[in-house]
Structure formats: structure tokens, C-alpha cells
Amino acid sequence: MQRCAACGLHRYFPRPRCSKCQSALFDWALCAGTGSVYSFTICYPPVLPAFAAKVPYNVVVVELDEGPFIVSNLVDCENGEITVGMPVEVCFVEIDEALAVPQFRPLARLA
Ligand SMILES: [Zn+2]
Secondary structure, three states: OEEEOOOOOEEOOOOOOOOOOOOOOEEEOOOOOEEEEEEEEEEOOOOOHHHHHHOOEEEEEEEEOOOOEEEEOEOOOOHHHOOOOOEEEEEEEEEEOOEEEEEEEEOOOOO
């Protein structure tokens, strides 16, 4: 993930300048791949034929532990079991041989 080299703010999606300090300096940092569900919705009407077999499907907004938010889907979880604040971890779902996208699955954190 892109990280401001001046103030350390992580940012997603990549941008030319930091939204906090306006610096153009940045580096790339590995992320933990964990976060929590900030918000979600369940989609019923298919908007594209490619999604017709997956209805209903979920769309989640995940707040990454580093701070940025990412819009994705939650897998390995029934739609009715999704809750705000649920801890999640990234997993990469292969779309085809050339493309894998980051999605999330529930994370069982130790108490
Ligand atoms: Zn900055």
C-alpha cells in the first residue's frame, strides 16, 4: 500500500499527494491484510449478467488496520452473518489465470 514518506499516512487508492500533509514523497509498505467491517450491504438485483448466479451477494467496506478503507466482498461467510465491526483478513480470489482480486474473509481473533 502506498505510504506517505513524510508523515507515514497509508493511503488507498494510490494518489500523487498525501491528503494529510500534501507531500509528493511516498514509498510502498506491506500491510497486515487485516481489518474490520466498517459497513456492508446485500445486493439482490443483478446489475450485470456476470453477477446473476451470485445474487444475493454482499459488498463490504473494510477499514484496514493501517487506516484506509477498501470496498470489497466478504467470502467464506453467509450474508446473514456479516456484522459491523467483524474482524476480517484479506484473501485473493482468482478471477482467471491473469487476475486475482483482494477480498476478505472472517478472521477468528484470539481473545
Ligand atoms: Zn503525509
